[in-house]
Amino acid sequence: MTSSAIAATGLRKAYQDKIVLDGIDLEVAAGTIFSLLGPNGAGKTTTVNVLTTLMKADAGTVRVAGHDVATDTKAVRAAIGVTGQFAAVDDLLTGRENLKLMTDLKGLRGDEGKRVVADLLERFDLTGSADKMAATYSGGMRRKLDLAMTLVGRPSIIFLDEPTTGLDPRSRRTMWEIIRQLVTDGVTIFLTTQYLDEADRLADRIAVLDQGTIVAQGTPAELKSQIGGSHVRLRFAGDAEIEAARRILTGTTTDAEDDLVLRVPSDGGAKSVRTLLAQLDAHSIEVEEFSVHTPDLDDVFLALTGRTSEKVNA
Amino acid sequence: MSSATTMLGRNFKHTLRNPVAIFNGVLFPIVLMLMFVYVIGGAFDIAGDYVDYITPGMIILTICYGLSGTALAVNSDMTKGIINRFKVMDISRSAVLSAHVAASVLRSLIAIAVLVGVALIMGFRPAASFPDWLGVIGLVVLVTFATSWFTVALGLAAKTPESAGLISVPLVMLPFLSSAIVPAETMAAGVRQFADYQPFTPIIETLRGLLNGTPSGGDAIAAIAWSAGIALVGYVWALSTFKKRA
Numbered sequence: 377m378t379s380s381a382i383a384a385t386g387l388r389k390a391y392q393d394k395i396v397l398d399g400i401d402l403e404v405a406a407g408t409i410f411s412l413l414g415p416n417g418a419g420k421t422t423t424v425n426v427l428t429t430l431m432k433a434d435a436g437t438v439r440v441a442g443h444d445v446a447t448d449t450k451a452v453r454a455a456i457g458v459t460g461q462f463a464a465v466d467d468l469l470t471g472r473e474n475l476k477l478m479t480d481l482k483g484l485r486g487d488e489g490k491r492v493v494a495d496l497l498e499r500f501d502l503t504g505s506a507d508k509m510a511a512t513y514s515g516g517m518r519r520k521l522d523l524a525m526t527l528v529g530r531p532s533i534i535f536l537d538e539p540t541t542g543l544d545p546r547s548r549r550t551m552w553e554i555i556r557q558l559v560t561d562g563v564t565i566f567l568t569t570q571y572l573d574e575a576d577r578l579a580d581r582i583a584v585l586d587q588g589t590i591v592a593q594g595t596p597a598e599l600k601s602q603i604g605g606s607h608v609r610l611r612f613a614g615d616a617e618i619e620a621a622r623r624i625l626t627g628t629t630t631d632a633e634d635d636l637v638l639r640v641p642s643d644g645g646a647k648s649v650r651t652l653l654a655q656l657d658a659h660s661i662e663v664e665e666f667s668v669h670t671p672d673l674d675d676v677f678l679a680l681t682g683r684t685s686e687k688v689n690a
Numbered sequence: 691m692s693s694a695t696t697m698l699g700r701n702f703k704h705t706l707r708n709p710v711a712i713f714n715g716v717l718f719p720i721v722l723m724l725m726f727v728y729v730i731g732g733a734f735d736i737a738g739d740y741v742d743y744i745t746p747g748m749i750i751l752t753i754c755y756g757l758s759g760t761a762l763a764v765n766s767d768m769t770k771g772i773i774n775r776f777k778v779m780d781i782s783r784s785a786v787l788s789a790h791v792a793a794s795v796l797r798s799l800i801a802i803a804v805l806v807g808v809a810l811i812m813g814f815r816p817a818a819s820f821p822d823w824l825g826v827i828g829l830v831v832l833v834t835f836a837t838s839w840f841t842v843a844l845g846l847a848a849k850t851p852e853s854a855g856l857i858s859v860p861l862v863m864l865p866f867l868s869s870a871i872v873p874a875e876t877m878a879a880g881v882r883q884f885a886d887y888q889p890f891t892p893i894i895e896t897l898r899g900l901l902n903g904t905p906s907g908g909d910a911i912a913a914i915a916w917s918a919g920i921a922l923v924g925y926v927w928a929l930s931t932f933k934k935r936a
Binding site: 428429430449450453454456457458460461462463464465466467468469473477480481482483509525526 | 692693696700703704707708770771772774775776777778779780781
């Protein structure tokens, strides 16, 4: 129990008669990245709001950093940092003043406060724009400043609500680097995202949220394994070749979309692929196209909910 | 307390960096006063020097013009994500709101000082004694405090910055429908009754009495009662709205 930074059981939340969270159980180990993955409207932000004391759940219990959010709100707030979906920076203050506002509010005065501000500006590569008003910052810079403000006071658990939504690919990668760096410093990260690759790349554990319930939870590898292993796709020139291949290979299926494509179960490793190709070679069967398909989280979502995530978004 | 002063510093920086707020809060009331005294006022039939009549009214109008900035500032805090940051940092809700009220009062006092300075240059000659002046300052602070809490509540209740800007319009209109610019007796029936019974008339008449060195006790009691009532309603409304908005 001491090793879990966040533990929630049976969370429920409804707005009037619309159920947003319908019995959510979560457990996040300290020092790991946990990703809550789901399409828009799945309930991600509501979950973050409940976990971060901004909103009271209708039912269920939440312990964050070992404290109950309902009864020990102050202790929870002292331990966490939150970066919301919309950059919570003060547009009329400069980057430096924004950070100083945070150090003042956290009670870091004088030289210590100045040092924290200078360190964060340096770390987030904002020193050059430190004395410009935040209103003039680009989207990526605002997110960085926002996160820097969250880090003032060294919170041990950081909540990031869709930290890369709306960022260009380069800023996204920078943000990913920063998030990984935080975890090596021992911080626990709770991250929501609607990007499947983001959860896949960053998270130690992923929970898939769909219409207020968690439909799957596990490591990225575990989730992927839920829809069967990876396979090799072989494309042949004609029916004769595909028939010959089907006779010598075991467990093949024809692709649903292309009847000249054969799917062969395989771990995708070099050794098994070489064996497979050697088998075909020995029977002189020509392969036109060859690819290894590893299921991504889009496949997971489809398998778990019967819909693709895009369909829900539309 | 220290977080409240930090927040006050933040709000004051906002004002200094917002030219529109400075114009509305400081310059526009002066422009209005110049217009009334030198352009329109000559046509009014008011005993004595018109600048002596209108200055107390302009003091109240200055407070009201400053309030539109307060409503906007409160609302933009709520509609942009920054309020959630403050909430999660466990800054007391009264620190966030009272900083807005304090900034609002401070802005008004500066604007009023500038306005009275300009009025003096224009020939305003108050007959107030030292205690009368203390009464003027006390009443101005009380009225600003009360209307600021009320405006903070309005700013919290408004869904968008646009509606927050609009919501303060009635506050700006009210002094015009009082004895601020011309005596209520000269108004059309209906408007006159409204002017007689709305809060700004006793407030302005109290100020006028104090500045003329002829304080009126009845108006003063009504002015203080109205201010206390407005402050209380504003405070309770602001706090409950703040609690409700996530």
